[in-house]
Amino acid sequence: MELVISNLSKSYHQKTVLDSINLAFQGGDVVGLLGKNGSGKTTLLNCLIDLIAPDSGQFFFNDEELTGDRLPFKEELGIVSDVIPPVPEFTGTDYLRFKGLIHRLDESTFKKRSTDLTNFFFDDASVLKKKISQYSTGMIKKISLCGAILNTPSVLILDEPFAGLDPVAVRQLISFLQTYRRADRIILIASHDLSYIEEIASRILVLDDTQIKFNGELAKFTEQGTKVISEALFELLAPKTKQTTFDWI
Numbered sequence: 001m002e003l004v005i006s007n008l009s010k011s012y013h014q015k016t017v018l019d020s021i022n023l024a025f026q027g028g029d030v031v032g033l034l035g036k037n038g039s040g041k042t043t044l045l046n047c048l049i050d051l052i053a054p055d056s057g058q059f060f061f062n063d064e065e066l067t068g069d070r071l072p073f074k075e076e077l078g079i080v081s082d083v084i085p086p087v088p089e090f091t092g093t094d095y096l097r098f099k100g101l102i103h104r105l106d107e108s109t110f111k112k113r114s115t116d117l118t119n120f121f122f123d124d125a126s127v128l129k130k131k132i133s134q135y136s137t138g139m140i141k142k143i144s145l146c147g148a149i150l151n152t153p154s155v156l157i158l159d160e161p162f163a164g165l166d167p168v169a170v171r172q173l174i175s176f177l178q179t180y181r182r183a184d185r186i187i188l189i190a191s192h193d194l195s196y197i198e199e200i201a202s203r204i205l206v207l208d209d210t211q212i213k214f215n216g217e218l219a220k221f222t223e224q225g226t227k228v229i230s231e232a233l234f235e236l237l238a239p240k241t242k243q244t245t246f247d248w249i
């Protein structure tokens with residue numbers, strides 16, 4: 001299984017965010033997509049999922065170019081992103097049913113998966129009867145995760161999945177992803193939570209200044225574990241700041 005991004009470029013108002021990006025992801029990859037604020041991580045993922053149109057570039061999934069409505073590819077996708085929030089008017093249960101219908105899951109499959117996922121991610125199942133508009137930030141993230149995983153996607157895209165989750169929920173998500181990773185699945189995770197990425201990523205991708213600054217194995221990035229991921233990233237992206245002292249403090 002392979003997902004290829006070829007010559008992807010995107011600018012906003014004449015400011016280039018991504019310049020001729022070429023990438024290939026293989027089944028089994030758990031990719032930590034890293035980079036400073038505004039480096040284009042969300043833009044790259046949103047182009048891939050067809051949420052925004054790139055200026056140029058092509059996408060291939062298993063050698064087939066993704067064109068038009070890309071529906072067969074979208075059926076393989078699971079997405080957690082703040083730019084696609086779960087429908088606030090729905091209860092958690094309604095939202096999962098809605099996702100189940102979109103993916104044409106039969107009743108018994110839907111029931112089994114939604115029950116297992118909600119039992120795993122939610123301590124209190126009564127929350128699922130409440131409208132999502134009344135959920136906390138972490139609860140929204142959890143119901144989004146349940147909805148994204150319901151169709152057992154072969155490409156799971158998580159944009160800042162740990163943000164807003166309490167430490168217990170983070171551990172549950174990490175353990176879930178460790179179970180979910182498989183040779184026929186790709187997991188892409190954009191995150192600033194480097195210690196969590198270090199626990200689950202097999203590959204690191206760093207975007208900076210419109211380009212890919214690093215693309216390789218986690219072990220190579222951390223120089224066989226001699227550096228923690230935050231050190232390695234800081235060395236790669238250290239700011240060329242002129243302001244180093246605060247004599248007024």
Ligand SMILES: Nc1ncnc2c1ncn2[C@@H]1O[C@H](COP(=O)(O)OP(=O)(O)OP(=O)(O)O)[C@@H](O)[C@H]1O
Pocket residue numbers: 012013017035036037038039040041042043044
């Ligand atoms: N709709 C938009 N209109 C104009 N500029 C945009 C738009 N969306 C993103 N940008 C710009 O594109 C650049 C990349 O933004 P993007 O959200 O992809 O970065 P990011 O790496 O995900 O950042 P962060 O780590 O802060 O979430 C930023 O300079 C941002 O201001």
